[in-house]
Amino acid sequence: MKQFFIFVKKEFAHVLRDKKTLLILFGLPVAQILIFGFALTNEVKKSKIVIVDQAKDPASQAIITKVGVSQYFQIENTVANKRQIEDQFKQGKIKMAVVFPPYFNRDLLHQNKATIQVITDATDPNTANTLTNYFSAIVADYQAELNQTKAMPYRITTEMRMLYNPGLKGAPNFVPGVMALVLMLVCVMMTAISIVKEKETGTMEILLVSPFRPIMVILAKALPYLMLSLVNLCIILLVSVFVLQLPVNGSLLLLFAESTLFIITCLSLGLLISVKTESQQVAMLISLMGMLLPTVMFSGFMFPIENMPMGLQVLSNVIPAKWYYIIVKSIMIKGVGFSAIWKETFILVGITVVLLIISIKNFKIRLA
Structure with a gap:
């Protein structure tokens, strides 16, 4: 054990004296958080919604039909009451809910006006x-059809309610995504380069023929980057809370636990890359380019996964950043507990176990 901590100390010294490594570890996260938090936006279509039709009259059914045939919406199901809506939102199953009040058609006919509640x-x-703009356009189209044959025009108003982010700020969407992106890039790249460097300089062979077991070499290499990544996480959260005004609504302990799991996943992936490569340049290229594109494309924070072809949607399931993005957004923004993210957590655990098994198995084969 004394040898293990000496090796860990050596790894910390190597990282802390390298200014380029420190810049990647701590400069990149802050820069990306600020850029993504303030500058970027995106749009989606074919979003899943639920309908609460308390009226069940011709007017509400006509609007629901128009919504159903629209390319912008996909009616997931119809719930009986408003209480069920919150559960659908917390589970991440829907993007919007539409509530028709009782006597919607009667109010429209007798008072020439009615209200629809839209929750997003x-x-x-x-x-x-x-989504609210698209729905308003559908309602306006239906209203125009009614007014063609009526002397006194009907007026349908929509009551908007924005859950979790009433100010419509960009940070609640991009901060969780950037957390996944930064931790993925930094952890994978640093781990892969660190081990490959030992192989290039010839010191890895010296370690492996020593009494120091190979698995301890791996753990000693990974532990400093795990700890530094947790420091990175703290920096990201501090910038998010105090600069971007994004509070952590859920359990901070749960967030750190899930982040630690994701970091271990990334370290396992970095280990796999290091086992399969022979030079730092190749390891850096695979880590940077090979991880950047899938994370940006398939995590869901830049481009909606539901808009992609089915093959790409299936492919996105093997991207760890996708599940971590869902977890972070659920904890930080929605304030949910473990009961709402257990599926994503176990998927991350499964990916981590598979990566570790493959990496260690290949590592031992290469040493034989």
């Missing part, structure tokens, strides 16, 4: 705003 998940503000 504003953790993604651009999506929430876009």
Whole structure:
């Protein structure tokens, strides 16, 4: 054990004296958080919604039919009351809910006006705003059809309610995504380069023929980056809370636990890359380019996965950042507990176990 801690100390010294490594570890996260938090927006279509039709009259059914045939919405199901809506939002199953009040058609005919409540998940503000605009356009189209044959025009108003992010700020959507992106890039790249460097300089062979067991070499290499990544996480959260005004609504302990799991996943992936490569340049290229594109494309924070072809949707399931993004957004923005994210957590655990088994198995084969 004394040898193990000496090796860990050596790894810390190596990282802390390298200014380029420190810049990647701590400069990159802050820069990306600020850039993504303030500058970027996106839009979606074919979003899943639920309908609460308390009226069940011709007017409400006509609007529901128009919504159902629209390319912008996909009616997930119809719930009986408003209480069920919150559970659908917390589970991440829907992006919007539409509530028709009782006597909707009667109010429209007798008073020439009626109200529809639209509830959106504003953790993604651009999506929430876009969806409400699309729905308002559908209602306006239906209203125009009615007014063609009526002397006194009907007026249907929509009552908007933005859950979790009433101010429609961009940070609640991009901060969780950037957390996944930064931790993925930093952890994978640093781990892969660290081990490959030992192989290039020839010191890895010296370690492996020593009494120091190979598995301890791996753990000693990974532990400093795990601890530094947790420091990175603290920096990201501090910038998010105090600069971007994004509070952590859920359990901070649960967030750190899930982040630690994701970091271990990334370290396992970095270990696999290091086992399969022979030079730092190749390891860096695979880590940077090979991880950047899938994380940006398939995590869901830049481009809606539901808009992609089915093959790409299936492919996104093997991207760890996708599940971590869902977890972070659920904890930080929605304030949910473990009961709402257990599926994503176990998927991450499964990915981590598979990566570790493959990496260690290949590592031992290479040493034989």
